Amino acid sequence: MTCDLQLTTILENLPHYPGVYRFLNADGVVIYVGKAKDLRKRVAQYFIPQRQESAKLKLLVSKIADIQYTAVPTESDALLLENNLIKELQPRYNVLLKDDKTYPWICIKNEPFPRVFPTRQRVKDGSDYYGPYTSGNMMHVLLDLIRQLYPLRTCHLSLTPEAIAKSKYKPCLDFHIGQCKAPCTGRQTAQEYMQNIGAIKAIIKGNLSEVRQLLQQQMQQAADRYEFEEAQKFKERLTMLERYQAKSIIVNASLSDIDVFSILVDGNEAYCNFLRVVQGAVVWLQTVELRMGIEEEREALLSYFIAEMLSRTGKLSKQLIVPFLPDQELPRTEYTVPQRGDKLKLLQLSERNVRLYKIEKRKQLEKLHPERHAEHIMATAQRDLNLPEPPVYIECFDNSNLQGAFPVSSCVVFRNARPCKKDYRHFNVQTVEGPDDFATMFEVVTRRYSRLKEENLPLPQLVVIDGGKGQLHAAFNALAALGLENKITLVGLAKRLEEIYFVGDSIPLYLDKNAATLRLLMQLRDEAHRFGIAHHRLRRSKALTATQLTGIAGVGEKTAEKLLIAFKSVARVKAASLEELQAVVGRNLAEKIQSQWAVSRD
Numbered sequence: 001m002t003c004d005l006q007l008t009t010i011l012e013n014l015p016h017y018p019g020v021y022r023f024l025n026a027d028g029v030v031i032y033v034g035k036a037k038d039l040r041k042r043v044a045q046y047f048i049p050q051r052q053e054s055a056k057l058k059l060l061v062s063k064i065a066d067i068q069y070t071a072v073p074t075e076s077d078a079l080l081l082e083n084n085l086i087k088e089l090q091p092r093y094n095v096l097l098k099d100d101k102t103y104p105w106i107c108i109k110n111e112p113f114p115r116v117f118p119t120r121q122r123v124k125d126g127s128d129y130y131g132p133y134t135s136g137n138m139m140h141v142l143l144d145l146i147r148q149l150y151p152l153r154t155c156h157l158s159l160t161p162e163a164i165a166k167s168k169y170k171p172c173l174d175f176h177i178g179q180c181k182a183p184c185t186g187r188q189t190a191q192e193y194m195q196n197i198g199a200i201k202a203i204i205k206g207n208l209s210e211v212r213q214l215l216q217q218q219m220q221q222a223a224d225r226y227e228f229e230e231a232q233k234f235k236e237r238l239t240m241l242e243r244y245q246a247k248s249i250i251v252n253a254s255l256s257d258i259d260v261f262s263i264l265v266d267g268n269e270a271y272c273n274f275l276r277v278v279q280g281a282v283v284w285l286q287t288v289e290l291r292m293g294i295e296e297e298r299e300a301l302l303s304y305f306i307a308e309m310l311s312r313t314g315k316l317s318k319q320l321i322v323p324f325l326p327d328q329e330l331p332r333t334e335y336t337v338p339q340r341g342d343k344l345k346l347l348q349l350s351e352r353n354v355r356l357y358k359i360e361k362r363k364q365l366e367k368l369h370p371e372r373h374a375e376h377i378m379a380t381a382q383r384d385l386n387l388p389e390p391p392v393y394i395e396c397f398d399n400s401n402l403q404g405a406f407p408v409s410s411c412v413v414f415r416n417a418r419p420c421k422k423d424y425r426h427f428n429v430q431t432v433e434g435p436d437d438f439a440t441m442f443e444v445v446t447r448r449y450s451r452l453k454e455e456n457l458p459l460p461q462l463v464v465i466d467g468g469k470g471q472l473h474a475a476f477n478a479l480a481a482l483g484l485e486n487k488i489t490l491v492g493l494a495k496r497l498e499e500i501y502f503v504g505d506s507i508p509l510y511l512d513k514n515a516a517t518l519r520l521l522m523q524l525r526d527e528a529h530r531f532g533i534a535h536h537r538l539r540r541s542k543a544l545t546a547t548q549l550t551g552i553a554g555v556g557e558k559t560a561e562k563l564l565i566a567f568k569s570v571a572r573v574k575a576a577s578l579e580e581l582q583a584v585v586g587r588n589l590a591e592k593i594q595s596q597w598a599v600s601r602d
Contacts, residue, residue, distance in 0.1 A: 010067045014040035018078045019071040020085060026065040032093040035082040037075055043067060056294045060093050079328045083307035095290050095304050104139055105129045106204060112159045113183045113193050116152055116200060118143065130204045146203060149237045150196040151180050159184055255342060259317040262350040263302050264358060268292050272305040273354035277346065287357040299327040321347050374417040377516050384517040387489055391462035392416055398466040398528035399440045407432060409444040410532030414524060424531055438474040445478035459488055466525050468494040469501050476503045493521050552596045559585060
């Protein structure tokens with residue numbers, strides 16, 4: 001182990017118990033909080049050099065000056081304590097929620113005749129809070145339904161039994177318009193009011209069947225008493241409730257209450273989706289973004305997210321659907337990794353939403369903060385391709401020829417993950433005869449970087465070769481001949497399966513088709529191909545035009561150029577009269593040109 005005497009002593013005295021450990025820096029600030037099934041074994045792993053795989057992890061370990069821990073009875077206690085400490089201490093190297101928004105909650109106030117209202121602040125006064133709601137619109141739709149179903153008070157009066165008995169208050173406007181039953185004057189009993197509050201809590205939690213049964217019972221009782229107007233009110237409320245439920249995503253009425261979790265890791269960021277199903281309907285769907293201070297296993301991230309949602313919601317379902325098992329499981333909870341059926345469809349729904357969230361965030365970042373978007377792409381490419389630094393300056397080569405004729409090569413340049421067209425270059429191949437793609441690549445790479453080397457210009461951090469292992473090794477040999485093989489990272493991008501080849505590694509790297517790094521490399525390759533093809537077509541066109549004119553006796557390259565300047569095209573030269581040709585090249589040559597065209601037509 002590579003740590004000082006103080007840390008070694010602490011490590012040797014750590015217990016073999018579940019718990020939470022805290023790393024502190026020299027200033028006594030907590031920089032990392034972690035959970036462990038076995039405190040001594042888990043913490044000791046940080047100080048084994050072979051396990052310090054990333055630069056961030058090495059940096060974290062180098063800053064540890066002290067270690068504190070808390071032993072707890074069970075692993076689930078460690079999971080929940082870790083979540084609470086991370087939110088309280090906000091350690092620099094921990095997984096943290098990226099958005100610092102304060103999402104709204106629905107509060108049922110702890111008071112006589114409780115009020116129901118939205119709030120962004122949770123006060124520990126015994127009130128019930130439901131949320132948070134990432135969509136304010138969804139929360140207000142729910143509150144509007146509650147107000148239509150159950151008239152509630154909105155005033156701040158102290159409705160104690162003593163105050164009501166003294167007749168201190170008078171009915172307000174809400175009573176006269178039917179929005180409140182004036183419990184302040186004793187017109188509504190506390191028992192009736194609290195029965196409505198119980199129904200409201202059930203609606204917020206998604207238990208609509210209980211409320212539906214209660215409304216049906218009240219409607220029937222009113223009808224039995226021949227109070228048909230009152231029965232009609234209950235019927236209208238029942239209709240409102242059914243309309244609201246119709247807006248939910250009905251999955252399968254046979255499914256019991258289920259919570260679904262999915263997670264998508266992208267570099268130092270992770271996107272997590274939570275989906276709650278109650279009585280077959282999706283009643284809550286929320287996606288959050290996490291930032292990782294150091295690389296974390298996806299199982300640990302899933303544990304953190306489950307603990308976070310438990311903290312937010314207060315209670316999770318007994319059955320959790322997950323894409324894989326977390327590293328720590330909650331007690332008395334069933335974890336399911338579905339393979340088929342309706343539960344798999346629920347997991348796929350959650351995963352689809354987390355992917356869409358990621359795409360939306362990426363588009364927002366690209367549009368609103370292009371610099372940060374570019375930095376993210378380059379940081380991701382550095383990690384995926386194992387580069388020593390972010391590839392701020394990238395070049396890509398592509399060859400074009402037609403059965404060996406008119407061989408050309410293109411070099412496109414990207415700076416900060418964007419095309420830099422003023423730096424694009426064309427190469428007319430000079431030393432290669434026939435369709436030899438490897439020799440062509442060797443020539444153009446040699447020409448390109450010998451010039452940069454001679455002029456002492458900056459070299460790219462990354463060079464992309466359009467092709468597989470053969471083209472890649474040809475480019476590497478060119479760099480080696482110039483002594484630049486250790487100064488530039490080379491990768492080859494093969495078109496068939498979009499596999500990425502590295503020098504000296506026969507096994508290619510496969511990235512997800514939506515990965516930012518692969519999209520960047522494909523954009524480079526496609527741009528080089530487009531630029532090279534355009535130049536290749538231009539060369540072919542010029543060669544064909546020049547051949548048609550220089551094939552005439554007495555017409556050389558300069559005369560052909562003069563004719564094309566005057567008439568703009570070979571077709572117009574053919575259609576020109578003797579007088580028009582004579583004005584450009586003289587009578588004798590004009591007669592030869594016309595006689596040549598006449599012979600060609602015959």
